[in-house]
Amino acid sequence: QVQLVEFGGGLVQAGGSRRLSCAASGRTFRSYTMGWFRQAPGKEREFVAAITWNSGFTDYADSVKGRFTISGDIAENTVYLQMNSLKPEDTAVYYCAARFGTVRHDRYQYDYWGQGTHVTVSS
Numbered sequence: 001q002v003q004l005v006e007f008g009g010g011l012v013q014a015g016g017s018r019r020l021s022c023a024a025s026g027r028t029f030r031s032y033t034m035g036w037f038r039q040a041p042g043k044e045r046e047f048v049a050a051i052t053w054n055s056g057f058t059d060y061a062d063s064v065k066g067r068f069t070i071s072g073d074i075a076e077n078t079v080y081l082q083m084n085s086l087k088p089e090d091t092a093v094y095y096c097a098a099r100f101g102t103v104r105h106d107r108y109q110y111d112y113w114g115q116g117t118h119v120t121v122s123s
Contacts, residue, residue, distance in 0.1 A: 002026045002112040004096045009117030012086050016121075020081040022096030022114060030054050033103050034079040035110060036070060038092035038119075045095065047105040049081060059103050064090075086121045093118050 008020040022034065035050035049060045049070040058070050069082040079096065094117050097110040104110070 002028055002032075002098050004098060004112055004114035006094065006096045006114045006117040009094065009119045011120045011122060014086060014088055014121055014123045016086050017082070017084045018086060018119060020083065020094055020096075020117060020119075022079040022081075024077045024079070024098065028077060028098075030074075031100060033099050033101060034070075034072065035097045035099070035103070036079075036081045037095045037097055037107055037110075038090075039095070039116075040089075040092040043092075045107050047107070048094070050103045050105075051079065052103055057103065059105075061105075083119075086119075088121050088123050091119060091121045 003025045005023050012018045030053040033052045036048040037045050038048050039045040047061050051058045051070045067085045072079045096114040098112040099110040
């Protein structure tokens with residue numbers, strides 16, 4: 001069983017930066033993929049970024065490439081999402097997720113989820 005807890009949400013002005021953290025506990029393995037998803041009001045939960053512990057491979061949604069960076073600290077069992085050049089359209093609840101295996105974009109293929117952290121970007 002894996003437990004995930006997100007930190008770092010809040011109010012940010014457009015053009016600013018924010019760093020989200022996801023702390024994992026329980027029985028975790030290097031073969032797990034860690035992902036970030038987000039859900040805006042009236043929209044479905046969408047893929048943002050993911051990282052595979054085994055290889056360090058990362059993947060990003062086109063909407064955040066060049067602005068967001070996903071990284072991990074294996075010793076601390078924590079995954080980060082550094083968000084730069086934030087836009088109002090980035091406003092959403094951000095969720096940390098985990099799955100056994102390789103990177104996937106489909107939210108239904110992830111097995112564990114955090115409670116979410118709300119990020120609001122004002123203009």
